[in-house]
Amino acid sequence: MTDASIDVYADDPPIAAVPSCDVGAPRTAARIDAVAAAHAARDLLIALGVDPTAENVRGTPRRMAAAYAELLTPRPFELTTFANEDGYDELVIARSIPFHSLCMHHVLPFVGVAHVAYLPGERIAGLSKLARVVEHFARDLQLQERLTQQIAALLQERLDPKGVGVVLEAEHMCMALRGVQTSGTRTVTSALHGAVRDDPRTRQEFLSLTATGGMG
Numbered sequence: 001m002t003d004a005s006i007d008v009y010a011d012d013p014p015i016a017a018v019p020s021c022d023v024g025a026p027r028t029a030a031r032i033d034a035v036a037a038a039h040a041a042r043d044l045l046i047a048l049g050v051d052p053t054a055e056n057v058r059g060t061p062r063r064m065a066a067a068y069a070e071l072l073t074p075r076p077f078e079l080t081t082f083a084n085e086d087g088y089d090e091l092v093i094a095r096s097i098p099f100h101s102l103c104m105h106h107v108l109p110f111v112g113v114a115h116v117a118y119l120p121g122e123r124i125a126g127l128s129k130l131a132r133v134v135e136h137f138a139r140d141l142q143l144q145e146r147l148t149q150q151i152a153a154l155l156q157e158r159l160d161p162k163g164v165g166v167v168l169e170a171e172h173m174c175m176a177l178r179g180v181q182t183s184g185t186r187t188v189t190s191a192l193h194g195a196v197r198d199d200p201r202t203r204q205e206f207l208s209l210t211a212t213g214g215m216g
Ligand SMILES: [Zn+2]
Pocket: 103, 104, 105, 106, 107, 108, 172, 174, 175
């Protein structure tokens, strides 16, 4: 239902389809309807007892829609890989990659760091790409467990490495601000594949390098 009294997208351009990138859109819904989202946001505010005509609230539905659209839209990138010409065979680790996502259950943020590692096989990837993979899957309604697995699975698929390890530590606003209100509690999830899971030395190296609480 459109309502002519709401200036839904007076100044913001409508948000286009989720840009394509070579790792594919992470979300099942590949398109965001910004106008419909703004109308729904307005309905939600009314249902929550907010007067949508109040001066400072008038632009809120459109700002809410734009904010969620941004948080749910991954930036396009290509996971370029290179031949491992020098036969590097030690762990490659990107530690403490900051990320934020939205929890699937409450649509509230969870915020933390990711530690991503792989033991190279024939292919290697640029270090910045590891952070981009994290961001790519984080821009979705997520479960931390699922996010962890998706990052590991993509690296496994694209690099065909001898092993992959992903550890995520995050604070969930749905826990910190409501319910049990356990502010400061971090949830830790991990996905270990190949030698990072099965080889005791590699596993130990990975876990000690990503030991929670020890990095700045
Ligand atoms: Zn939640």
